[in-house]
Amino acid sequence: MSTIAMARNGDLRRAILDESRRLLLEEGYASVSMRKVAAAVGCTATSIYLHFENKDALIHALIEEGMDLLHEVLLEASCCETPVPERYKGMCRAFLDFGLANREYYEIMFQMTPMEMRRYPTEKYRKARRNLELFAEVLLEARGTSTDFDPALGSIVLWSQLHGALSLIHAQRVDKRYDTEVFIDSTIAHAMCLLQPASTSSPTHS
Amino acid sequence: MSTIAMARNGDLRRAILDESRRLLLEEGYASVSMRKVAAAVGCTATSIYLHFENKDALIHALIEEGMDLLHEVLLEASCCETPVPERYKGMCRAFLDFGLANREYYEIMFQMTPMEMRRYPTEKYRKARRNLELFAEVLLEARGTSTDFDPALGSIVLWSQLHGALSLIHAQRVDKRYDTEVFIDSTIAHAMCLLQPASTSSPTHS
DNA sequence: ATCGGCAGGTTTACAGTGTAAAGTTTACAC
DNA sequence: GTGTAAACTTTACACTGTAAACCTGCCGAT
Numbered sequence: 001m002s003t004i005a006m007a008r009n010g011d012l013r014r015a016i017l018d019e020s021r022r023l024l025l026e027e028g029y030a031s032v033s034m035r036k037v038a039a040a041v042g043c044t045a046t047s048i049y050l051h052f053e054n055k056d057a058l059i060h061a062l063i064e065e066g067m068d069l070l071h072e073v074l075l076e077a078s079c080c081e082t083p084v085p086e087r088y089k090g091m092c093r094a095f096l097d098f099g100l101a102n103r104e105y106y107e108i109m110f111q112m113t114p115m116e117m118r119r120y121p122t123e124k125y126r127k128a129r130r131n132l133e134l135f136a137e138v139l140l141e142a143r144g145t146s147t148d149f150d151p152a153l154g155s156i157v158l159w160s161q162l163h164g165a166l167s168l169i170h171a172q173r174v175d176k177r178y179d180t181e182v183f184i185d186s187t188i189a190h191a192m193c194l195l196q197p198a199s200t201s202s203p204t205h206s
Numbered sequence: 207m208s209t210i211a212m213a214r215n216g217d218l219r220r221a222i223l224d225e226s227r228r229l230l231l232e233e234g235y236a237s238v239s240m241r242k243v244a245a246a247v248g249c250t251a252t253s254i255y256l257h258f259e260n261k262d263a264l265i266h267a268l269i270e271e272g273m274d275l276l277h278e279v280l281l282e283a284s285c286c287e288t289p290v291p292e293r294y295k296g297m298c299r300a301f302l303d304f305g306l307a308n309r310e311y312y313e314i315m316f317q318m319t320p321m322e323m324r325r326y327p328t329e330k331y332r333k334a335r336r337n338l339e340l341f342a343e344v345l346l347e348a349r350g351t352s353t354d355f356d357p358a359l360g361s362i363v364l365w366s367q368l369h370g371a372l373s374l375i376h377a378q379r380v381d382k383r384y385d386t387e388v389f390i391d392s393t394i395a396h397a398m399c400l401l402q403p404a405s406t407s408s409p410t411h412s
Numbered sequence: 413a414t415c416g417g418c419a420g421g422t423t424t425a426c427a428g429t430g431t432a433a434a435g436t437t438t439a440c441a442c
Numbered sequence: 443g444t445g446t447a448a449a450c451t452t453t454a455c456a457c458t459g460t461a462a463a464c465c466t467g468c469c470g471a472t
Contacts, residue, residue, distance in 0.1 A: 435451080
């Protein structure tokens with residue numbers, strides 16, 4: 001009823017986004033269908049198309065919101081007052097916690113492949129890149145830049161490692177003998193070695 | 207015509223699996239629908255249900271085939287004659303190559319989440335675990351077992367790292383400035399540090 | 413030889429999906 | 443008041459997974 005009022009008040013686009021997010025987080029991705037969103041918002045399925053080109057565009061908008069949320073979390077963890085190793089560790093943990101606490105959000109942000117969705121448009125990667133840059137900064141501070149270390153590349157390697165862990169946890173493919181926290185701790189421990197130059201373990205560029 | 211003959215020859219289940227795999231690899235997951243599989247095989251959509259409980263069960267059977275294929279590849283790479291670091295590196299590369307060369311296979315094996323599919327039944331994880339054990343073996347050989355290193359846990363951490371890399375490549379979320387090969391090389395370089403005990407980077411168990 | 417049952421297959425149907433096309437209402441400028 | 447443009451609804455289509463009912467040919471017992 002109140003949502004219907006919102007719709008009539010003109011900002012239907014906003015209402016659609018809000019209800020989509022609620023459906024996504026509360027009832028899972030399977031419940032985000034044009035008809036269900038429309039019903040929740042109090043309009044017709046097809047009128048969503050007046051505000052979003054298609055379902056993918058709607059999902060893309062949600063992804064962007066998720067990227068903003070993640071950015072806030074990472075910004076807070078990357079406070080420059082704490083020394084590098086702790087700060088780095090804190091950022092890794094913040095990323096992992098975000099993924100664990102916002103499963104559905106995380107999945108549409110990083111897990112959704114071209115298999116089930118048109119590719120996330122390239123021009124929208126800005127916000128995703130911003131998050132990586134926070135990791136690159138702390139890597140740069142720890143190791144500097146030289147011919148045998150590229151912070152940007154390092155941040156991608158780090159990201160992919162953290163992402164892999166979340167991906168397997170979400171898909172519930174991690175052996176139940178290991179508690180999630182044990183796995184997470186080991187993941188962070190492994191990630192720590194990107195901080196130190198090692199004879200065989202530094203990502204080098206060309 | 208020949209496939210129809212196959213179906214009539216009794217082994218319809220086999221024909222369904224073959225055509226599903228072909229559709230998956232040649233036309234992508236989106237083309238694996240009960241009706242399309244049935245059309246390709248020369249039977250009705252619903253008669254697939256006589257051989258598979260539902261679509262998920264069909265996909266699960268394909269996953270199992272994929273696990274077998276991966277196992278062959280890893281077995282070959284884990285030949286005990288080459289010294290540990292090279293062997294380890296070779297196995298990592300074999301895993302990554304498998305993921306790169308068999309995108310669609312890999313995605314249904316590891317990328318498909320409960321979001322879009324009923325969970326892969328626990329009793330079928332045997333084959334998936336076999337593959338992890340190959341990694342655990344070489345880790346054990348390199349570092350032994352002690353209070354501060356658990357090869358099984360280490361293999362999961364390694365696996366999650368390799369998986370993360372493949373996942374991002376598949377979803378085309380890796381910055382185009384970096385060639386896939388450069389990223390892959392950096393990933394392997396980072397994975398190498400699981401071979402050496404390091405003050406802060408060894409996965410410990412409880 | 414015939415009947416019963418049954419495994420394997422088909423027909424039909426239903427409820428759900430995304431979305432295109434056409435029709436309707438509302439709001440505002442002149 | 444009338445013209446126009448934007449916002450929204452109605453209707454429709456092609457597609458999905460799958461349940462229920464029906465048919466059909468084989469195999470073993472009477």
